[in-house]
Amino acid sequence: MKFLRHLTAVVLAVTVIVGLGMLWAHASGGTGTGSGVRRAPSREALLRLEQIKAGVIRVDSDTGFSLADAGDLIRTCVIEAVLAAVVIAVSAVRLRHRRMRRTAAARA
């Protein structure tokens, strides 16, 4: 019951964020999506859909992982690791300072 209550609150929060994004898009005039009158799909989108239906474009042609492009994955991992290392280092230094201060205060 508690889980459902929290899930409702989360869905509501996410809906508000997406709604605000839609409003932003509408205000900037850069989109045809939204809750208002929907713009018809562009010719390119319709053509692409027809091609997918006809099998000209295989939508699953690039599924599966490409080890040849592992550089992209490595780059993401490196960025994440560097940022995490910086945060952990700062946090560890702060923790050590706090402990030292506490020990000094206890001795005094």
Place this chain on the structure above:
Amino acid sequence: MNAGPRTSLADPPVIASRRRILARTRLDFWLDALLLVAYTLAYSLGFTGIATHEWLGIGLGVVLLVHLTLHWDWVIRTTRKLLRRGGRERFVWLINLLLLLSMTLCIASGILISEVALPELGITLPASSFWRQMHGTTATLTLILVPIHAALRWRWIVSVARRFAAWRPGRSR
């Protein structure tokens, strides 16, 4: 109001409660690990390809809803105590809020500019430069915020990982 003397009969609920907490910790740990791996893969578009990227993104959105739901207590508690709390908790709260905003907008914009997943479901949306730009910006922002969000809880991660490393089958931990 006396709760009465403690007897051995009071032990089973305590053990049950402890087990529940440990099961919850285990769920949090593995769900968070799964989210981090899925996010890293989803961000690496060149590695996954567009179809996997899109389906992974949609799946990530669903798991994120569960992650947020499991931690909603923390959100409410910290938001209420925000004015009284120190700088670190406030910083963690701010990072989490920014991450919620950017991740939500990233997934929503990703769905709106979908080239494979939505057409496969028979849904086509008009091409929009706004959502394309939004997706790129929020994805970059998310790449910065995700490692910070995870690293801010490194002590919890280390302590749980240590407990798992010390765990032996048959022992209730």
